[in-house]
Amino acid sequence: MSAATKEKEPLFSAKNRKLLTNPINLNNPITVQVLGICSALAVTAKLKPAFVMAVSVIVVTAFANLIISLLRNGIPPRIRIIVQLVVIASLVILVDQLLKAFVYDVSRQLSVFVGLIITNCIVMGRLEAFAMGNKPWPSLLDGIGNGLGYSLILIMVGFVRELFGSGTIWGYHVIPQSFYDLGYRNNGFMILPPMALIIVGIIIWIQRSRNPELVEEK
Amino acid sequence: MYSNAYIFRYAGIMVILVAAVLSAAAMLLKPMQERNEAVDKMTSILKAAGFEDVNAKNAIDLFNSTITNMIVINQDGEVVDDFTGAGKEKSKAFGLNLKEQLYNKSMKRPFELPIFKANKNGETIYIIPMRGVGLWGPVWGNIALRDDFNTVIGVTFDHKSETPGLGAEITTPIFTDQFPGKTLFDDNGKFVSIKVVKGGAANLDASMRNHAVDAISGGTITSNGVSDMIRNVLESYEPYIKKIG
Amino acid sequence: MQEIFSIFVKSIFVDNMIFAYFLGMCSYLAVSKTVNTSVGLGIAVVFVLGITVPVDYLLNEFVLKPGALAWLSKDFADVDLSFLSFIVFIAVIASMVQLVEMVVEKFSPALYSSLGIFLPLIAVNCAILGGSLFMQEREYQSLEQATAFGLGSGIGWFLAIVGIAAIREKIRYSHIPAPLRGLGITFIITGLMGIAFMSFLGIKL
Numbered sequence: 001m002s003a004a005t006k007e008k009e010p011l012f013s014a015k016n017r018k019l020l021t022n023p024i025n026l027n028n029p030i031t032v033q034v035l036g037i038c039s040a041l042a043v044t045a046k047l048k049p050a051f052v053m054a055v056s057v058i059v060v061t062a063f064a065n066l067i068i069s070l071l072r073n074g075i076p077p078r079i080r081i082i083v084q085l086v087v088i089a090s091l092v093i094l095v096d097q098l099l100k101a102f103v104y105d106v107s108r109q110l111s112v113f114v115g116l117i118i119t120n121c122i123v124m125g126r127l128e129a130f131a132m133g134n135k136p137w138p139s140l141l142d143g144i145g146n147g148l149g150y151s152l153i154l155i156m157v158g159f160v161r162e163l164f165g166s167g168t169i170w171g172y173h174v175i176p177q178s179f180y181d182l183g184y185r186n187n188g189f190m191i192l193p194p195m196a197l198i199i200v201g202i203i204i205w206i207q208r209s210r211n212p213e214l215v216e217e218k
Numbered sequence: 219m220y221s222n223a224y225i226f227r228y229a230g231i232m233v234i235l236v237a238a239v240l241s242a243a244a245m246l247l248k249p250m251q252e253r254n255e256a257v258d259k260m261t262s263i264l265k266a267a268g269f270e271d272v273n274a275k276n277a278i279d280l281f282n283s284t285i286t287n288m289i290v291i292n293q294d295g296e297v298v299d300d301f302t303g304a305g306k307e308k309s310k311a312f313g314l315n316l317k318e319q320l321y322n323k324s325m326k327r328p329f330e331l332p333i334f335k336a337n338k339n340g341e342t343i344y345i346i347p348m349r350g351v352g353l354w355g356p357v358w359g360n361i362a363l364r365d366d367f368n369t370v371i372g373v374t375f376d377h378k379s380e381t382p383g384l385g386a387e388i389t390t391p392i393f394t395d396q397f398p399g400k401t402l403f404d405d406n407g408k409f410v411s412i413k414v415v416k417g418g419a420a421n422l423d424a425s426m427r428n429h430a431v432d433a434i435s436g437g438t439i440t441s442n443g444v445s446d447m448i449r450n451v452l453e454s455y456e457p458y459i460k461k462i463g
Numbered sequence: 464m465q466e467i468f469s470i471f472v473k474s475i476f477v478d479n480m481i482f483a484y485f486l487g488m489c490s491y492l493a494v495s496k497t498v499n500t501s502v503g504l505g506i507a508v509v510f511v512l513g514i515t516v517p518v519d520y521l522l523n524e525f526v527l528k529p530g531a532l533a534w535l536s537k538d539f540a541d542v543d544l545s546f547l548s549f550i551v552f553i554a555v556i557a558s559m560v561q562l563v564e565m566v567v568e569k570f571s572p573a574l575y576s577s578l579g580i581f582l583p584l585i586a587v588n589c590a591i592l593g594g595s596l597f598m599q600e601r602e603y604q605s606l607e608q609a610t611a612f613g614l615g616s617g618i619g620w621f622l623a624i625v626g627i628a629a630i631r632e633k634i635r636y637s638h639i640p641a642p643l644r645g646l647g648i649t650f651i652i653t654g655l656m657g658i659a660f661m662s663f664l665g666i667k668l
Contacts, residue, residue: 076224078220081586082557089550089553090240093546093547093549093550094243096549097244097247100247101247104258112596188436193484196654201647204650205642216646236550240547
């Protein structure tokens with residue numbers, strides 16, 4: 001029975017849509033699953049590198065999930081972790097090479113953090129938790145969904161830090177000169193690394209106030 | 219369960235496949251990446267020399283038509299290599315690793331440094347690439363000098379990871395526009411470099427005012443790094459300048 | 464010598480893996496609930512960083528760098544394998560972790576049982592791969608410098624995780640707004656610790 005019903009299941013059934021949307025809020029990889037904070041926050045001082053990083057992570061999680069899910073029945077369990085690492089590392093190298101060839105100045109800003117996508121726990125975590133046991137299409141969606149959830153936080157942090165830290169968005173000045181004339185100053189503090197952590201802390205606070213089921217037990 | 223033979227076969231095929239894909243990608247994209255790097259370097263050199271309208275498209279042509287000599291000198295100021303042909307990005311001077319050479323200098327070992335001679339509207343100018351350390355990582359740049367090897371025409375700076383809004387401001391015109399017209403040597407021909415001074419260059423003695431620019435407020439360590447970089451790099455050219463002058 | 468000391472101190476306090484680059488945050492957040500376990504993980508990280516960074520340095524110097532293979536024969540002087548560095552570094556880290564685990568198990572069962580589950584976890588700790596990548600990017604000039612950097616970064620990470628664990632042990636008795644409990648407050652405290660660590664920026668070595 002399962003073969004017949006599964007074939008009929010539409011590509012964007014309610015279940016599959018959930019795979020895509022759940023990680024964006026209720027099961028967000030950063031604020032709820034606590035995965036993949038490492039390589040991310042250092043690139044959020046400006047919106048543009050944060051955006052490029054976000055796209056790179058979506059590409060890597062999606063394709064890593066897809067590839068591992070296609071291979072899942074042939075991977076010998078004993079070398080599972082190594083196979084996963086090799087797939088991830090190869091994808092990351094491809095992304096890095098493409099960035100260097102086509103958007104050179106952004107790749108210089110990201111420097112080593114592209115390489116760190118390899119040890120980004122989101123990718124590994126989703127491979128272990130999802131792709132190893134699911135079909136390719138749901139795995140691809142799960143990868144994209146988790147990548148999006150991660151991107152959302154990254155872009156929020158990047159937006160706040162660039163707006164208050166430099167008075168610009170995407171490099172364009174948005175805070176009018178008249179504000180500065182009235183005594184408004186860019187908050188140089190926002191640009192320093194520790195503020196990224198504090199902003200994520202506040203995002204978690206807001207999210208958990210709105211979704212009380214996420215609050216941790218004492 | 220999977221047999222050992224299967225595991226080895228699996229691993230072997232995977233390694234070959236991955237290696238093939240990655241090498242192919244690296245080989246295909248390599249020319250573009252190298253071009254990007256060369257263009258970036260050339261743009262910075264040309265900007266220092268005062269070519270404002272240089273961009274990624276015309277950088278290579280403009281570089282090859284304006285730069286006449288790609289010279290390499292050694293620690294005693296002797297010319298080791300003088301490249302004048304076409305395809306300047308292949309010259310020894312262009313490929314020299316500044317960081318390695320400056321490290322050799324700090325260890326009191328022999329070193330070689332590049333200097334680019336250019337022809338801008340009939341005037342001969344010299345451009346010297348620089349490299350040093352800021353707050354978080356390396357800072358680098360280029361300085362263009364008149365043929366008296368004394369007066370600055372222009373500078374560019376760049377950095378890896380200085381604090382945006384503070385130290386990173388060294389790349390902006392607010393900082394770099396202070397340099398043109400400053401001089402490296404005092405009236406007696408002694409090398410004094412150009413200092414980045416906190417609290418304003420205007421408050422200095424008249425004799426020093428020509429050898430100093432204002433630091434970036436809030437970017438003290440980066441400013442000091444730039445100051446040290448200019449002195450450290452340019453003093454290595456003193457023997458060469460003495461020889462030529 | 465002075466250079467090496469300066470790299471060592473800088474990598475502990477100024478370029479701190481956690482506070483300046485957020486590397487190794489996942490295990491930092493997950494394991495910092497008590498001081499005891501964080502000391503164990505911290506020591507393991509110092510250990511592994513102290514070994515993998517020099518090993519990766521040698522590999523980078525003699526295999527991966529453009530022209531690095533010139534010592535084999537003149538024909539290889541143009542070979543540039545640097546595009547393979549990610550995969551080589553992660554392979555070195557994974558196998559080093561395995562090796563360290565076996566050595567520790569053989570010679571010091573006591574240490575092994577206290578490090579226990581943390582050793583395998585370290586293979587996917589971003590701080591370890593980050594250490595090797597920073598080493599490559601900053602182009603350290605000698606093996607000593609690379610080792611000093613590896614050890615220093617490890618000790619910096621150790622300090623950070625033990626510090627936050629001590630604070631989290633105490634904070635359990637404080638009255639924190641419910642949505643902020645756990646993860647949220649840990650992020651904010653880490654941020655504040657980072658600000659405190661920034662005062663080390665003024666160190667001139």
